[in-house]
Amino acid sequence: MSEILIKEINEQPHIIQNLIDSEYKVIKGISDKIKGKFNYALIAARGTSDNAARYAQYLFGTYNEIPIALATPSLYTVYNKPPKLSDALVIGISQSGQSPDIVAVIENAKKQGQTTLCITNQPDSPLGNAADYVIPLHCGEEKAVAATKTYTASLTALAMLSIAMSNDMEREKALANLPPVLEETIKAAMETNVNTCRYRYIEHCVVIGRGYNYATAFEIALKIKELTRVVSVPYSSADFKHGPIAAVQPGFPVVMVAPSGEMYGQMKEFSKKMHELEAEIISISDQKEITEGSNLGFRIPAGVPEWVSPIACVLPGQLFARQLAFEKGLNIDKPVGLSKVTETF
Template sequence: MTIPATTQMHAEAAEAADAVARQFAANASVIDALVARLRAQPPRFIVTCARGSSDHAATYGKYLFETALGLVTASASPSVGSVYAVQPRLDDALFIVISQSGKSPDLLRNAEIAQAAGAHVVALVNVADSPLAQLADTVIPLHAGPENSVAATKSYLCSLAALLQLAARWSGDAELRAAADALPEALRDAWQQDWSPLVSGLRLASNLFVLGRGLGLAAAQEAALKFKETCGLHAEAFSSAEVKHGPMALIGPDFPVLVFAQDDDTGAGTAAVAEEFRARGAPVWLARPGAQGPGVLPLPATSHPACTPLLTVQAFYGAVNALAVARGHNPDVPPHLNKVTETV
């Protein structure tokens, strides 16, 4: 029988804190140079372009940039450029492409289109000599190191961390920057949290919802994807606000719900939704720093809510790896999936 601590997914997720620390040190000068350019020539708006887990990172970037910088941030649909061959109006925009491999043809094509349209193209990539890195105006290497498990873990957290480092330095927010600097140690703490009740509670589950809101929505999206690809468990992510617009009709006894919340203006409302579903008899788990009560999953505190989603994901990775093994799956080799998906 496989032991959860022996999987590649477990080993790679456990390296995330060291990878983020390495990234912050290596990228400081690159980030500072980019920030100097962005302050001298402020972009009119930000556009992100990504797929899969990287697109979940882009969701985090949207909320982070809009809350920390007040800059409208939109997600580009890669097919608009690569399939429909539309030339969007992107002059004076910051165009951020997130890709672990830097090889996906549709992302490369959209980066080319954005550059030709006058956008400054920034590539967040784990492979620093990839085609995307060679094309971009600015390259922010993720420094995650080799990742062999098909399920992305440390590279996803490094994507979030790179966005956090950029926003913290660009915004000039001293509290955000201090929290970002302390992130590696907080991630180490998050990795040690005991989420075993979630593992035992979902071992025989067939479906569940994962909820988050604002800065935490990306964590919910990432968790839902990981449930599907590593555990064969159907999970859907929703904003804790949007779930009330129809999907909540499914919630009742024996329909589990995993809720992520951070201590900002969305926290109380998200926790209230969790309690509403618990009152219906649904099995509910809530991850929120400092929360107490039934079904609470522990999380370390942080001095800024923008860091909480990274700690949530780090704790979650340990749990979902253990759940995959408990359900008889190999999280390193999910069926029908490849490490690099080269969408045209």
Template sequence: MSEATARPGERMTAEIAEQPRVFADLLAQHDRIAEVAARIAERRPRFALLAARGSSDHAALYAKYLLEVLLELPVGLVSPSTTTLYGARPDLTDVLLLSVSQSGGSPDLLEVTESGRRSGALTVAVTNTSDSPLNAAAEFGVDIRAGQERAVAATKSYSATLLALYLLIDAVRGGSGEHARALPELAQRTLDTTGDAVAEAVRRYRFAGRMVTTGRGYSSATAAEAALKLAETSYLSARAYSGADLLHGPVAAVDSETAVLALCSAGKGGEAMRDVLDAVQERGADICAIGSAADAVRASHRIGVPDCAEEVAPVLEVLPVQRLALGLALERGGDPDNPRGLKKVTRTR
């Protein structure tokens, strides 16, 4: 079907559905990722820095939790403008610099990576374009293997980036990717079983004017990605907060006119969301809980996903989030494949 005759949301719909296959393909490349991990382990970095933009920035936030929890490395998120605008050149000897970019063509990330390598960093590019300038600039590269992504809103490339980062960081600690092995099957089950609950959420929130997204721990990354997806596809005024930050001031702006999307997967992060959602519900907000622990929290609506290890939960819980953004965009008369005023193109091959 040509671009002119494509139905609204057709590309985003197809790419959401591809994700179980993408996960299986990526898991089949575990040995290649483990080779890069072995080089990182040999160099024994003293801390890590993450450079990213947009959806990749949310994937980097997920990686921050993985690095701090699984490897117990201190981690920082790079502000690219300190290099590109201000010319800062800190000493990065014995530092791991992970540059995350689906296209691998971001000029500022390229400059950060080149500068970091000259300053002594161990540079690793995580991209969906193996022959990109970013891969050429970095010492090592990890290919997320999501294939061409034609939808404007990143879906399969985002979740594949999460999985690639998990496999890489888990392998640095000597892991075999055991917790990720079932993800293709669990992802397909998530897509097969959450359709009705997502459709009901679309009906509930189709007239919402503003939404807060929130999560704790690993799921903080999904909350951030959810706000971006809702804003860029449905034009919702969506703001993401960690559950802890939400209670430190912003909760005062939550009321009965506020829709709250809460990520609640089983584990320490999901458990920590109980008090957050109790406080939010007392303010009269309409809460949609998404995750494997959705049934265990106070919420107006729930979208459950299969159980898995907490450290890989963001790979699954983002799937109904993507479908919710897609459904809301269509219900509100938009086309998420051609959002108005959005010029972003993810350059992948």
């Protein structure tokens, strides 16, 4: 049984609380300084950090009316054809701050006179040194190869920046109330996880989310791949209907993220369709009709606003992936073929 990964998963409520306490005033100051200097944001990231960027697309688009584009680092490092930028905020997200291609995007943006910011667990890293502004994640050392606490901290940092830019006191209060919700979510998920053993022989699955939790689908699918070697593919529920749904046969594993919010009606209809196709449904939701109707249902506490739900919804996914790896007899802390710091060029 993993000691490192489970420890880091359990640290997340405390880390989120510490991040809010330590950095909100700093982030508000950054927001004040960059206000009016950009019309859109470009985010450069890889892996888990790229999934955080997907969350930012919905978050800033909805609450700040700021378009968010995802960078293509290979244009900078391989093709040597970086896009011409104007009136942009360029954000780099990297837990280690060491990936050369992400650093290259920030450095090029500065050469073009754009405002740059980074979110990293290593503020003294090459990425931290390259950016105009740095938001440190305060996660401590993340020893497990599979990132958990740096992901939820990255989501929280993005949420804090969005709140600061909009001066939204209601959302600020909702974020402040989140750490106890995360503790409750972890506790409930660990109790549910005893039934994960039934999936120890699966070789493939899909992970479905939409809206804010499109990012959650990608992150859970990544954790399943990293830890279990199961081929897990993330989809929007809308995209899944455009062809991939044909792969669903009786017993086909479908992980579904369906919390309350604007997308709940869509996800409820998707769940109904999966039942009709006799899929094996693993759900994450605060709605009993979803979790109790699933083959394996992970409950999150009621009342979590949709915009912040990805921070809670990913936790059962992390624990499910970890438990599935254990059931398969795999090395949880050191998955085959992976290293903690990945440098891409």
